[in-house]
Amino acid sequence: MTGITLQDGQADAPSERSTRSYWHREPSNVLLGHRTTTSLPPTADVVVVGSGITGAFAARFLKESDGGDGTEVLMLEAREACWGATGRNGGHCQPNLYVPAPAIAHFEAQTYTFLRDFVVSHDIPCDWTSLQGVHAFYTPDLLARAALRIADLARSHPQLAAGARVVRSADKLADLHIPGAVGAVVQTAAASCWPYKLVSWVLEDLLRRFGAQEQKRKADGVDGTNGRGWFNLQTNTPVDHLQRLGGTDDGYRWMVHTSRGQVAARHVLLACNGYTSRLVSELSDLIVPVRGQVAALLPRAGQDALTHSYVFMGEPPDGPVQDDYLIQRPCGKKEMILGGGRGWGEGKGVGVSADDWIDPVVARYLRRALASSMRLGGGRKKTDGDEDDKEEEMEADYEWTGIMGFSRDGCPWVGEVPAWLGGGDGLWMAAGYTGHGMPQAALCAKAVVDMMTGQGGDGKGDGVGLPDEFRVTKSRVEMARSMDTVREADAKNMFL
Structure with a gap:
């Protein structure tokens, strides 16, 4: 908590201490207190803010995408890894097949299938049932x-x-x-699962393949990194604020400020769900904790x-x-x-x-x-x-x-945050799941990474068929702001 004056609906910083989640009773020895490097790197191609299911899969997709070779990915987490909503949810993944928009139902079914097959193919010990x-x-x-x-x-x-x-x-x-x-x-x-263990597996795998050793070899000029870049996880490192740098010759467009220093980034992805408006106050009426x-x-x-x-x-x-x-x-x-x-x-x-x-x-x-x-x-x-x-x-x-992060119109916000909404080139988000993130977040992460890297093959910038209802557009923002506020809609049970 920094003591700043919050706007109505704006998220505060995550609690320094939190209640003890059932899912955290077996914490990862690799991730607990993990900092890949002692100090923050001065620059990164992509800074991912948040280490839940969205952030973890976004980092994985970044490192494995065709455009991700050599991409330096820094993940900043305010507390321990996967200590937010993903590590505190109800442990089930269920698409809603009869939502009013069939495109959303198809997307949720696709996300469910992706997660099920991902767990099976990698034999991930997360009790997926x-x-x-x-x-x-x-x-x-x-x-x-x-x-x-x-x-x-x-x-x-x-x-x-x-x-x-x-x-x-x-x-x-x-x-x-x-x-x-x-x-x-x-x-x-x-399905039921142990969500923390699913995300832990993804993060541990990234560290094993792209973590400290890869970063050290590149820093030492040792051949053999295959241009793979690095993945750096920094826990207990809350982001205080974002500073837009504008166009620079080296392509760094954002300065990410933390209490441990600052990092210049070409792209920043907000994967912090209910806390998104903490860093972009203009979103305070659209995504509410x-x-x-x-x-x-x-x-x-x-x-x-x-x-x-x-x-x-x-x-x-x-x-x-x-x-x-x-x-x-x-x-x-x-x-x-x-x-x-x-x-x-x-x-x-x-x-x-x-x-x-x-x-x-x-x-x-x-x-x-x-x-x-x-x-x-x-x-x-x-x-x-x-x-x-x-x-x-x-x-x-x-x-x-x-x-949780409740969206004013009930749908996640996925895409680049435009300047008129408090963002600008290179600032991205995938957030606002309204308590329904497990059958949405993983492929929302894929969609936003495809947009970021230009790898989407569907003509809309992503390769997963992201519903139009999830995209960040001016018309959607205007429509959402004409609706009841999150508090008003919740009082009328509109999210039921």
């Missing part, structure tokens, strides 16, 4: 809206509709452990094992909106990783940048939520009229918070 995803609805209007979209998809995009089915039968809902739901959508593509909370709940003796991942949605007339998400770990204590309950927190967490404390009201909700959302078996048997069962709490092994 492919399964089916259940969207459980507890109010009829939400179910009706989803069913209508799927019916429309059956006519216009049957390949998407084939991956989602509506369930209304009481027996089938009971089989899915959600007898209290009015209905559900079951999707064929979903929102605090979420998660708990790792211990299953009760005799409890049924879950074979699906879950999202629970409802708009009850007598309480906050329900928008929770759940996976069960496939091994160990088989904890139930449950996130959500924002509606019970003060201000729903909107505009909050600090993840160093637990909201006790939200914590209490999460420990009790599954008693009313699901029938898990085990524990105390419920009897007719047993209202106390709904108040029965599960034990939480870990409870933590994390900061």
Whole structure:
């Protein structure tokens, strides 16, 4: 925290200390406290700000792209590697196949497939488990809206509709452990994983191939680097501000200022999601930090094992909106990783940048939520009229918070940040996932790298079919600014 005056909606710096995430209980010995070099390099071709899934895959794509030979990539992380939203999420990856824009559904399905195949092909030990995803609805209007979209998809995009089915039968809902739901959508593509270990593998692999030894050999003038450039990770190095240099003869257009020194860069990629507006204040109304909370709940003796991942949605007339998400770990204590309950927190967490404390009201909700959302078996048997069962709490092994980046129009912002939006040539971003980054971020990183390096083959600057809804354009910014603010839209449950 630097004590600067923040604009309305602008993110503050990441908390120096943070709550302890379940996913950080086995930190990487390579990455913890890692600084590839003792001091910051004076220059870099690309500075990546942030080391979550976006930053990690962007760095990998930069080093492996045809235009990336010799590219010097410096990654700056305010805290430990993957200590932000990716290391604090709910541990599931599920594309939404019935979103209103089919192009987005296709992109999310493509990202899911990419991650699944990437994990398998590299045998990454991140507990990736492919399964089916259940969207459980507890109010009829939400179910009706989803069913209508799927019916429309059956006519216009049957390949998407084939991956989602509506369930209304009481027996089938009971089989899915959600007898209290009015209905559900079951999707064929979903997964649970250990997100921190996935990102750690990517970063460790980059360091192994392009880290200190490669940088030292180049600095010493030793032949054999094959022009591969280097990858340099600097943890516990928050970026204080960015300075635009304008056109220079050597191509360095940005000065990146940190408390440990400054680095001149040809390109800067903002992969810091909810904290993006900290460095570009003009984005404060477009990407707003929102605090979420998660708990790792211990299953009760005799409890049924879950074979699906879950999202629970409802708009009850007598309480906050329900928008929770759940996976069960496939091994160990088989904890139930449950996130959500924002509606019970003060201000729903909107505009909050600090993840160093637990909201006790939200914590209490999460420990009790599954008693009313699901029938898990085990524990105390419920009897007719047993209202106390709904108040029965599960034990939480870990409870933590994390900061998401909510986009004003609900879609990520991917591309170059124009001068009129506080950027200029060479400043890029991929951020604003609105709590849905796992099935979007990896290929958003690919898209922005393709734009940066000119490698896109689709005529639009990227080779992955980035939806137009994700691109940074003047018309999109103007449209977004004509909409409700993030706080107003969230109060109306528009992000549900």
